[in-house]
Amino acid sequence: MQALEYVAPASLDEAVAALAKHGATARVLAGGTDVIIQAREGRRQVGVMVDIKGIKEATSFSFGSDGSLTVGAAAPCARLYGDAEVQKRFPALVDSASLIGGIQIQSRASLGGNLCNSSPAADSIPTLIALGGVCNIIGPSGKRDVPVEDFCTAPGQNVLQAGELLVSITFPAPAANSGAAFERFIPRNEMDIAVVNAAASVALSADGSKFESARIAVGAVAPTPLYVKAAGDALAGKPVSEATIDAAAAAASDAAKPITDMRGSAAQRKHLAGVLTKHVINTAIARAKGA
Amino acid sequence: MVTTSKPEYKVIGTRPVRPDGVDKVTGRAQYGADIKQQGALAGRVLRSPHAHANLKKIDASKALALDGVKAVVTARDIVGPDGDLSKLPDPAANILAGTKVLYRGHAVAAVAAINDHVAQEALKLIEVEYEVLPAVLDVREAMRPDAPILHEALRTRAPTGPSEGPSNVVAQTVSAFGDIEAGFAECDVIVEREFSTKMVHQGYIEPQAATAHWNSDDQLTIWTCTQGSFPARESVSQILGHPISKIKVIPTEIGGGFGGKISVYLEPVAALLSRATGKPVSMRMDRTDVFEGTGPTPGTNIRIKLGATKDGKLRAAYGDMAYENGAYPGSAAMYATMVVTAAYQIEHVKFDGFDVVVNKPRTQDYRAPSAPAAAFAMEQLIDEIADQLKIDPLKFRLMNSAAEGSRGPMGMPFKRIGHEECVEAALNSPHYNTPLEGPNRGRGVASGFWFNVGLRSSVNVSVQPDGTVNLNEGNTDIGGTRASLAMQLAETLGITFEDVKATVVDTDSVGVNDVTAGSRVTFASGMAVHEAGKNLIAALKERLAPTWQTTPDEVQFEAGVFKNADGSKTMTFKEAAVATVGRGVGLTVSGSVNAGFLAGGGFAHHIVDVEVDPDTGKTTILRYTAIQDAGTAVHPAYVEGQMQGGAVQGIGWALNEEYYYDDTGRMANSSFLDYRIPTSLDVPMIETIIVEVPNPLHPFGVRGVGEPGIVPPLAAIANAVARATGVRQTQLPMSPRRILETTRGIA
C-alpha cells in the first residue's frame, strides 16, 4: 500500500473545500470497509482520505414530522438496525443493514458507502430503491437531489461529479398498509457477495386483498442495481394472488441481464431474480398485514 | 466408541489439555509470520500473470533503483552466472522459473526491501518480457496429441515403454488383478459413469511464511511453518546446492497444512535474498499467492465400470483415472488406481491411471491425496448397484467388505483392518436408525480408505532432576501430536501426562524425522517414543541394579514400578529418576524408528442427511455422522477433531470449492471471499463414532487418523443429493448453480 494523507473535516463546507483542494486524488472515507481494502490491494490509488465521520449531517439519522427518515451517508449499519423506530417502520433497511458483513463490519460500514461504492451486488441498494430513497448531494455548486435508482451508472460508478459528496438519503414515510423486505442469495450462509439480491416494497388496500402500489428492485443481474418498474406495475391495482406475484417475478427475471462469472451463471441469476422477487413480495405482504 | 478389545491403559484414552493449547487460545503462539529477527528485510515474490509463456528477459534495474530496495533475485541466482537456465531442474524451477512459466502465479523473481510496502511497490517496477504460449487447463485436453506441450523433454512412462515424442502424460500406470472380462461376464448388474472434479485447495488458515538468515560463515538458518523441517532442509539443500550440515530449520507453530506445507516455496527464496543482502529476510504470502503459487490437489476425470452378481457380490471393476498433476510431474493417479477399490473384495479389477501435467499450479498432497475423488466415483456406483439390487447400501458394503487377509491395495493381504466394524457401527448408529422425513431430503453413506504411512521418526527424552521427563520431537505438531506423543511416553513409563513436557525442536536438536503427513506422527513417532521409553527403562535398570546388589536383567519394570527379583525392593519410575538423576547424573535417551512405508491402513464411513432447495439449488447439511477406525484412540478428543475436520473440508469440496478459471488461465476466485470454504454456519455439529480395531503394527495399536476422514464426504453427499433430487451428481462442486443445471436444466 502506498502512503496517503488523511483529513477529517468537521463540517460539510470544510469537506467540500477539502475535496476541491485535493482534486482527483481525494477520496471520501466513510466506514472504510470498501475503500481501505481497495487501497491496500492496489485496486484504487488514493492520495488523500477525506473522513466524513466527524460531520453531524453525515453520521446521524432522524425522522421528519411527516414520518420520513433521513439517514446520514456515513451512519454505521449497526446503529441503524439497532434503533427501535427504524426496526418498526423500516424493517427492510434492517434486513440489508444487518447482513452486510459481520458485527465488526456493521459497526463501521454505512449505507452511503455501500451506495457510493456502487457495486452491482451491493446489499443495501435494492432496498434503498424499493423504499423510494432520494440522495441528498452537496458539492462545489450547491445541493441537489437524485433518486437512488438513478444514482449508479456502471460497476463502481455513479452520478457524483468531481468534488461532490453524498450527505444523506431520505426515505418517504411508508404508506398505510405497506411493507417491505430484502433478501439475497448466497451459496454459503455467510461471507459472500450476493449471487442475486432483491427488495420489494408493497402497499395494500385496507382489506389486504389488493396491491395499491409496489416498487421492486433486483441486484447483481446487471451493471447497476435495477429498479424494475414493470414488476411493480404488474402488482399495482391487482389482487394479492399467486398469479399476480408470479407475473411480477417474471417481470423481474425478464429485466435481469446478468453475466456468468465465478459467483454464478447468467441463467442461474435470471432464474434467481424471479425466485427472490417472489420471496420478498411475500415477506413484504406479510409485514404489511402486520405479521 | 466401538472397541473390539484392548489392554487397560492409564493415560491412553484420556483427554488431557494439550501443551500448546494456552498459547494458541491466548494468541501467544508463534506462527510463521510472527518471527521477527533484528534488522530483517521484507521479501516479496513477483509472479507470472500468464498461464504459459517463455520467459525472455527480466530487467530489475528500475526496482533496484527504488529507495529501500536491497536486492532482487531470479533463477539466475540459483544456477549462477554461467549456469544454463533452460536446464534448471525440478523442483528449483518451481521455486523460481528458468526459461518458461508454466502457470499463472509461477514465481519469476523476488525482491528484498526495508519493509513490505516498499517490496510490493518494487515488484511493479520489475520488467519481465514474456512470449505467451497457448495454455492447456483441462486434464483430458492435455492428454490429446495436439495439446500445447509443457515440458519438451517429458516422455510418458507406460507399461509399454516411454512415449516417442514429448507428451503431457507423465505416466500411465496400471493396477490389475484377476481377469476383468471374465469378471464382467459373471455380472448381472453393471453400472458405468464418468465423473469429474475440480482442483481444490487445502485452505489452511495460515499462509506460508518463512524467514532466512544466511550468515557470513555460510550457516543458513530458516524459520518456517512447515510440515517437515527435515524435508525442508533437504529441499533447500538440493535447490541451492548448500550442504545440509550448514542448514538449520527451526519449525514454528503451524496454522494448518493438510499436505500443502510439505513443499518449500519461500524458504529457498528468502535464503537467496539473505545471501544477497547479508540480512535476515522475512517473507509471507497473501491468500492469492497461496491459491496461485502453492500446491492444491488435482482436478480429475474418472470413468468407472462396476459389476455385481444378482446376489450382491461385486465381481469386476474397470476404471480409467486421469489426474491433473499441475505444472510438474506427480503421481496422484497411480495412488488413485490402488485405493479406489480398497474397501471391497473384488476379484477382477483393472484401473488405468494417467498422471498429466496442465498449466496450473503444481499439485501437492491434500489429506489422503487422490482418494476422495476416486471415492466420489466408486462409492456412487456402489450405491447405484445396491439400489438396483434393492439391498440396503450399508449391508451391501458389508457383504463385499475388505477384511483381514483379503487382497490389499498393492496386492499384499490386509492385516487386521476395521472397515467392517465401521460399517457395522454405521448400521447401529442413532443417525442411521432415525428415519429421514420431509420433501427434498435425502440420506447418503460412503466408505473411505487411506494407506497411512510409517517412515522415520526420532525423539530424545531426558530425565529431569525432579523425575519428570522432557520429550523433544522433530515433527511439527499440526493435530495435537505433542499431546498424543507425551501420552504414549507417559503410558510407557507409567507416569502421568503432566510429568511429560513435549517440545518440537529444530533440525540440529534431534535425529531425522520425515514429514508430518501420511497420518504418521502419532503412529510412527509414537513408536519412537515407545522405543525411547523402553531405552529409558533399561537405562534406569542399569542404574538401580548396583544399588540393589543385583544385575539389570533381574530388575523388573511393571505398571510404572521397578522391583528386584524377590520384590523386596521397589521404586516408582519417578522415585528411580529422582534417586539416579536428581541425586546422580543426567540421563538422556533417544528412540529412532523406521516404521516402513505402509502403516496398516485406515477406514472411515460417513452418513449424511441433506435438503436441497428446488428453487435455489442450495444444499443444506441437516445431519452428519463420521465413523472411523482409530486403532487405539490415544486422545479421543483429537481423534474426533480430525474426523470432524475431514468431514467439514469434504463438505466444502463437495458443495462449493473449486479453482474457477477464466479463459486465459487465471483463477478468478483467488480469495476466501469467492473460494468458498464452509463457515461455521454452513455445517451442523459433526457427530463422531470412534471405532477401535487395534493396529497390529503398533505397540499400542494406533492407526493414523488424519486422512481417511476426508475420503467419504464427497460421495456420501452426492449419494444424499441423488436421493433428495432423483438426479445423480457426477461433477463437483455440487454448487447451487450445478444443482439448478442438472435438476432443472437452468443453464
Ligand SMILES: Cc1cc2nc3c(=O)[nH]c(=O)nc-3n(C[C@H](O)[C@H](O)[C@H](O)COP(=O)(O)OP(=O)(O)OC[C@H]3O[C@@H](n4cnc5c(N)ncnc54)[C@H](O)[C@@H]3O)c2cc1C
Ligand atoms: C468482511 C466484509 C464483509 C462485507 N460484506 C458485505 C455484504 O455482505 N454486503 C455488501 O453489500 N457489502 C459488504 N461489504 C462491503 C462494505 O462493507 C459495504 O459496501 C459497506 O456498506 C461500505 O460502507 P463504508 O462506510 O465502509 O464505505 P467506505 O469504504 O468508506 O466507502 C466506499 C466508497 O464510497 C465512497 N463514499 C463513501 N461515503 C461517501 C459519501 N458520503 N459521499 C461520496 N462518496 C462516498 C468512498 O470514497 C468509497 O469509494 C463487506 C466488506 C467486508 C470487508
